[in-house]
Amino acid sequence: MQPVASNRGSESDACCPHTRLRRESKKLTGARREILRVLEKESRPLTNKEIFQLLPQGRCDLATVYRSIQLLEELGMVKKFVFGDGSARFAFISEGGDAHRHHLVCTSCQKIVEIGECIVRELEERVVARSNFKAVTHRLEFFGVCPACQ
Amino acid sequence: MQPVASNRGSESDACCPHTRLRRESKKLTGARREILRVLEKESRPLTNKEIFQLLPQGRCDLATVYRSIQLLEELGMVKKFVFGDGSARFAFISEGGDAHRHHLVCTSCQKIVEIGECIVRELEERVVARSNFKAVTHRLEFFGVCPACQ
DNA sequence: CACGAGTTGCAAACGATTTGCAATTGGCGA
DNA sequence: TCGCCAATTGCAAATCGTTTGCAACTCGTG
Numbered sequence: 001m002q003p004v005a006s007n008r009g010s011e012s013d014a015c016c017p018h019t020r021l022r023r024e025s026k027k028l029t030g031a032r033r034e035i036l037r038v039l040e041k042e043s044r045p046l047t048n049k050e051i052f053q054l055l056p057q058g059r060c061d062l063a064t065v066y067r068s069i070q071l072l073e074e075l076g077m078v079k080k081f082v083f084g085d086g087s088a089r090f091a092f093i094s095e096g097g098d099a100h101r102h103h104l105v106c107t108s109c110q111k112i113v114e115i116g117e118c119i120v121r122e123l124e125e126r127v128v129a130r131s132n133f134k135a136v137t138h139r140l141e142f143f144g145v146c147p148a149c150q
Numbered sequence: 151m152q153p154v155a156s157n158r159g160s161e162s163d164a165c166c167p168h169t170r171l172r173r174e175s176k177k178l179t180g181a182r183r184e185i186l187r188v189l190e191k192e193s194r195p196l197t198n199k200e201i202f203q204l205l206p207q208g209r210c211d212l213a214t215v216y217r218s219i220q221l222l223e224e225l226g227m228v229k230k231f232v233f234g235d236g237s238a239r240f241a242f243i244s245e246g247g248d249a250h251r252h253h254l255v256c257t258s259c260q261k262i263v264e265i266g267e268c269i270v271r272e273l274e275e276r277v278v279a280r281s282n283f284k285a286v287t288h289r290l291e292f293f294g295v296c297p298a299c300q
Numbered sequence: 301c302a303c304g305a306g307t308t309g310c311a312a313a314c315g316a317t318t319t320g321c322a323a324t325t326g327g328c329g330a
Numbered sequence: 331t332c333g334c335c336a337a338t339t340g341c342a343a344a345t346c347g348t349t350t351g352c353a354a355c356t357c358g359t360g
Contacts (some may be wrong), residue, residue: 310352
């Protein structure tokens with residue numbers, strides 16, 4: 001039920017965005033601080049444009065949002081979602097959080113709910129055994145209409 | 151193991167692309183015929199540009215491929231895949247075929263293998279029960295490196 | 301407090317996809 | 331079988347999301 005243990009523990013593997021960024025000799029600039037703030041506040045994954053519009057007016061350029069999000073994704077602080085409508089969406093991943101999570105996405109407001117367990121792993125093993133594929137991973141997303149949107 | 155029964159049966163719900171198109175007062179034009187031919191020949195999902203390039207030289211315009219694919223998708227003859235690299239991919243769905251299938255996708259050559267069973271349904275029921283979401287569907291894709299690419 | 305690597309804004313470039321419009325064509329009815 | 335008309339196509343331009351080059355700017359360390 002708790003398939004992935006967080007590999008937290010060592011002192012150097014600390015907690016705040018500041019530290020997480022500096023770990024890679026990256027700067028916690030004003031723009032990045034605001035972007036993180038926006039992402040932490042929202043539970044649903046946001047497009048770059050949405051993030052941009054939610055920033056304190058004109059806080060930074062849209063291109064900066066794109067660049068920051070890309071950086072944050074590489075650092076594993078943000079997860080990317082591609083639902084098939086024109087643009088990608090991004091959601092904050094709390095430190096120590098498991099990047100491998102499945103989600104329940106509201107098709108109306110895009111709000112997402114995390115699904116804690118990963119039962120698919122068992123199915124994945126079966127697929128691997130039958131297919132001769134290597135390095136198999138999977139992606140699982142549930143879609144529906146959340147209570148608020150019904 | 152065979153979760154979805156095809157609702158074939160009535161005469162009018164026949165088989166060939168020609169019929170499937172005319173059913174909607176759509177025409178089976180030369181371009182569409184060729185596009186279908188290309189899709190049926192390939193097992194992996196193709197991008198619009200790939201389809202265009204596989205057509206008998208200069209058979210039609212790229213815009214026509216886009217428009218045709220869109221039509222075929224609406225008619226349920228083609229399934230759309232969005233893997234997150236810049237462009238969408240499309241694969242042929244044989245008549246009576248279940249559009250609700252999960253796939254194992256080679257991350258190297260994009261070849262796909264269908265996974266016949268849908269064990270996730272059970273998990274889906276659990277998710278529905280816990281979340282109060284309505285009209286829940288899901289998408290499940292496995293990724294890996296196929297034998298030929300290893 | 302000054303310096304330099306890392307960032308940002310701006311505008312232009314890019315690739316995927318869509319669209320307007322005039323010319324063309326498939327399919328149905330006469 | 332022939333002709334008509336709605337459906338379709340080609341072409342080029344427009345859109346949209348995303349990326350990038352470059353000069354100006356800023357965070358964080360020495």
